[in-house]
Amino acid sequence: MTLPRLNIYRHDRGARTLVTLAGVIDPGTAPRLRAALEQCLQDGITPHRRRSDHRRPL
Template sequence: MPLPPLNIYRHDRRSRSLVTLAGEIDLETVPLMRTALERCLRDGVRTIDVDLTPVTFCDCSGLNAFIEMFLHTTAAGGTLHLHYPPPMLARMIESTDSGFLLPGPSAVPGPVPRPAALCATAPVPLPVAGFETSHRLVPAVPAVSGGVL
């Protein structure tokens, strides 16, 4: 049985949460990711750490969602930090001056120094019962044959 495009694992400790994303972050899976991060805020979590080690792909819709969630979290008096972004996302963060999403010294202007070992793709963990979440979008408008909308 193939894994869903995005798995989300959440581990809470008091008012802090570690959210691990595994798989692909794109236009189809961003609503699932956004819902999971918003749920952290609704549950009273004010420090959200997002582990991106097992992410295999992230497009600009994912970066946009992370920036949006950073703003929501900050407005709620909390913090959101991305840890170990894949190389593609790290380049987008650097080119858009979104280093505030990364913890520590990377929040200052300039390139994000990353050890070569962190750039390697990590294996995707197997889903754990009770922590697996998957999402499939259904088209809102049926396809129209013979034309362009």
């Protein structure tokens, strides 16, 4: 039995949403991830950064 390469979980908690990923993000799974994030935007969820998340890019 083949396991899914990417699981996407969305946790809505009041005014906040947490999206967690488990698996491999690659060209084969990227469309599913993009669709999940687009659905969040369509549902009115907007990106938010906490002040502690402002780090320099790697």
